[in-house]
Amino acid sequence: MHAWRSTWQHLRQFVLPWHCLLCGAAGAEGMDLCADCAAELPRNARCCARCALPLAVPAALCGRCQQHAPPWDAAWAPFRYGWPLDRLEARYKFGGELAAGRVLSTLWQHEPRPPVWPQALLVVPLHGSRLRQRGYNQALELARPLARALGVPLHIDALRRVRPTQAQTELGARARRRNVRGAFALVAGTALPAHVAVLDDVMTTGATLAECVRVLKRAGVQTVDAWALARAPAPGG
Ligand SMILES: [Zn+2]
Ligand SMILES: [Zn+2]
Numbered sequence: 001m002h003a004w005r006s007t008w009q010h011l012r013q014f015v016l017p018w019h020c021l022l023c024g025a026a027g028a029e030g031m032d033l034c035a036d037c038a039a040e041l042p043r044n045a046r047c048c049a050r051c052a053l054p055l056a057v058p059a060a061l062c063g064r065c066q067q068h069a070p071p072w073d074a075a076w077a078p079f080r081y082g083w084p085l086d087r088l089e090a091r092y093k094f095g096g097e098l099a100a101g102r103v104l105s106t107l108w109q110h111e112p113r114p115p116v117w118p119q120a121l122l123v124v125p126l127h128g129s130r131l132r133q134r135g136y137n138q139a140l141e142l143a144r145p146l147a148r149a150l151g152v153p154l155h156i157d158a159l160r161r162v163r164p165t166q167a168q169t170e171l172g173a174r175a176r177r178r179n180v181r182g183a184f185a186l187v188a189g190t191a192l193p194a195h196v197a198v199l200d201d202v203m204t205t206g207a208t209l210a211e212c213v214r215v216l217k218r219a220g221v222q223t224v225d226a227w228a229l230a231r232a233p234a235p236g237g
Contacts, residue, residue: 021091021100022084033088033103041107042080044231051206052077052231070206072198072213073223077231078111081202085230089202093138104201105142108229109149118225119193121147121154122216124200124208125184127164142229143199152197158190159198159212168208176207184212186219195223203228 018027020034028035046055048062052075055062079085085104092100123139131137140156147154162185168176198212209226216224 021088021097021103031103031106032099033107037084038107041085042082043111044077044080047077047231048075051075051226052203052228054080054231054233070213070226071210071217071224072226074114074116075203075206075226075228075231076114076197077203077228078108079230081204081230081232089230093134093201096135098136098141101138101141102145104229105145108142108146113150114225116195117150118152118195118197118223120196121150121152121227122158122196122198122212123154123156124198124212125159125161127161129164138201139199142201146199155190155192155196158187158192159215160185160187168204173205173207176205177210180208180211184215186215190219192216192219192221194221195225196221197225197227199227201228202230202232204232 018030018032019025020027020037021032022037023034025034025036027033028038031038044052044054046058047053048055048065049060050065051062051070053062053064081089088100088104091097092104121143123137123143126134126137126139143154161183163183165179165183168179171179196216198209198216200209203209203226206226209228213224213226
């Protein structure tokens with residue numbers, strides 16, 4: 001099913017004009033989204049300098065980072081997880097709509113970039129059982145075109161999920177940290193440069209990315225950034 005669908009979606013860009021996945025109008029050049037809908041997506045312009053948490057009022061750091069800084073060196077999350085970006089993300093992640101993923105990755109490429117650049121990109125891995133169920137890793141399919149556009153090598157298999165975890169969406173902040181503790185490992189023999197970034201689709205509490213960053217730092221990588229397409233406001237707990 002997935003193979004058939006992705007083949008069709010690959011072909012349709014040659015036979016049909018771009019059309020907006022949100023409103024059905026003509027798409028902007030090279031993208032299945034119109035300029036009006038693209039402009040409506042919530043940018044994460046006012047956010048914590050360390051963890052990219054959306055802030056209601058301007059401040060350098062959020063309350064949590066003032067108390068306890070996250071393990072990564074810098075975060076980049078150009079969008080806020082809100083309407084109508086959440087609709088595209090849900091269709092991509094849970095509806096198997098890869099065209100929505102391509103739109104999201106294209107949007108990401110066009111956002112203002114961080115000043116200091118990693119030398120390699122890694123993605124948060126899915127456990128084998130989740131990967132078989134979904135058919136693709138949503139973080140990886142966002143990362144591929146982004147890495148190409150930025151000219152940064154993508155290390156697809158460097159990080160591995162060594163045990164399945166419960167879906168983070170069902171858990172509070174503390175339970176999320178417990179849920180992912182020890183869930184990731186770096187594949188033996190992987191050689192990484194001094195500065196890398198780990199990418200996920202959506203960052204909520206940052207627990208998953210933080211656990212991946214710890215694994216990389218323990219392996220001796222000096223600078224590790226956390227990248228996500230969108231940052232959600234952190235849940236309580
Ligand atoms: Zn539109
Ligand atoms: Zn913060």
